[in-house]
């Protein structure tokens with residue numbers, strides 16, 4: 001682990017994605033031990049995979065229980081059939097929910113409704129988060145374009161859960177899952193930046209050289225809606241967890 005770098009947002013650099021994932025999983029283990037009914041904000045993507053694997057390992061070793069926890073995922077594609085294997089709900093089910101003791105009725109994602117029903121679904125999701133008492137601990141990845149959740153560049157700092165149009169870069173990154181760009185949904189529901197900023201603690205993981213440039217812009221540039229992750233700079237308890245490759249362009 002390197003010394004803390006001089007950035008606008010706190011960050012720690014680990015020798016590998018796995019080392020970072022173990023550190024963030026351990027933080028969650030300790031938090032859950034002290035407060036079992038934690039409300040979690042969770043991401044999908046390649047980045048959190050080693051983190052979810054470590055949660056499963058800790059659970060199997062009886063070192064971590066999610067039995068009293070609640071989860072809210074960041075986002076979901078619109079217009080997919082319920083149960084579509086390419087939905088984020090199905091992905092979370094396979095990567096985490098089916099392998100830990102988080103009760104099914106306390107795992108939340110926006111429903112992949114048709115776009116016409118998105119405004120109502122967004123209101124329902126915001127209300128659910130509020131009724132749960134807000135998110136205590138939010139984990140994020142970051143897109144190559146700086147998005148958090150599906151808040152693409154230009155998303156307002158005060159935005160709430162809503163329908164969004166996906167950017168070309170985001171669609172390209174999802175093409176493999178959908179068997180070609182033409183099959184990727186163009187729209188999604190995402191928690192807003194304002195919604196994310198209300199979480200009491202925020203951790204952001206970014207790994208690999210493809211993220212180095214956007215990590216540099218997010219952590220060292222002026223906060224701007226053009227780089228949504230840079231807007232996290234105003235939060236009272238936020239930390240980026242990087243590997244040496246994603247931190248390559250940050251200077252000491």
Ligand code: PGA
Nearest residue numbers: 045046047048141142143
């Ligand atoms: P990734 O996606 O983890 O697959 O790189 C991150 C994101 O788009 O938020």
